[in-house]
Amino acid sequence: TIRNSVKTNAGGLVLQGSANAHGMQLYWSGGAYGFLDGAWAGWDIRKAVNGNLEAWVGNAGFICACEGSVAAHCCVVAPILCATSYAKIGATCVCTHGGTGRLKLHGSGDNYLLVGPHNDNGWAYIESTNNANGFYFGTNQGNFLFDDGFLGSYNDGEVDVGFGGNRFRCGSFTQNVSADNILLAGGVTSGSTIGTTGNICTSGGIICGPTVCGVSWVCGGCVCATQGGWSLRTGGCIYAAGCVRGEVSVCSNGFLHAGTYVSAATYMQASSYVQASSHMCAGSYICAGGNLTVNGTTALNNTVNISGTTNMNGS
Structure with missing residues (x-):
């Protein structure tokens, strides 16, 4: 059957089998031509004159071959999808x-x-x-895990960990923490060595571990070391706003200063001077290359504030 539609700018060719069974329809309308999905029904394949080629696949699928591109209503599936630009x-x-x-x-x-x-x-x-604020990593559940390898700076000393207003809350390590300088607003407690090639300083709280070691100086409200041997030691000076306490000994190659008291289970020794605002107490001896000072009084023999069960020695 060949006939036009009721419009003057449309027409079509319908192919039918026996008993008027629909086969296909070639259709033209205005600036487009193609095939309909039924006798005088909707578009199945439509080609605009010198323009886009569009095909309908099922109820939701749609593919369009546009000038310079291909568009799809749902998805494009192929072993390899190639794009020369983006x-x-x-x-x-x-x-x-x-x-x-x-x-x-x-x-x-x-x-x-x-x-x-x-x-x-x-x-x-x-x-x-050109992302002005940098990187943001976030998760609404779970944790961030790193598997194998080392976490480090690309160049030595180039990157900081935490800064004002964006500090880390807690840190947990199975082995040593090593740094040129350790500066703490609170305190630090470790089950292993607290060590630095420079300084250890805290404005408050406690510095506590089996071994506390600073090459230059150790500064804190309270410094506590619990391991045997030279449990609290530094190549420089030991300074605390509060007390300095060693479960075994306290030893400094510079001076030893405490805002309150100095206590050692065995001995305390400094190559320069030992100073405490309240008292000094050692199980064996106190040895200083310079002065022993308690309550602002320089003394080598103070029966009230300096107490030793064996001897007191100042060179």
């Missing part, structure tokens, strides 16, 4: 970054994120560019 998902564009083999995720301005390897140079990259 892939756009909503407002997000994804492309490769030059010849580096990294994916480039575009932001709304000149900002972007690079993800991927770099020409097999041994590194995998996640790199932020």
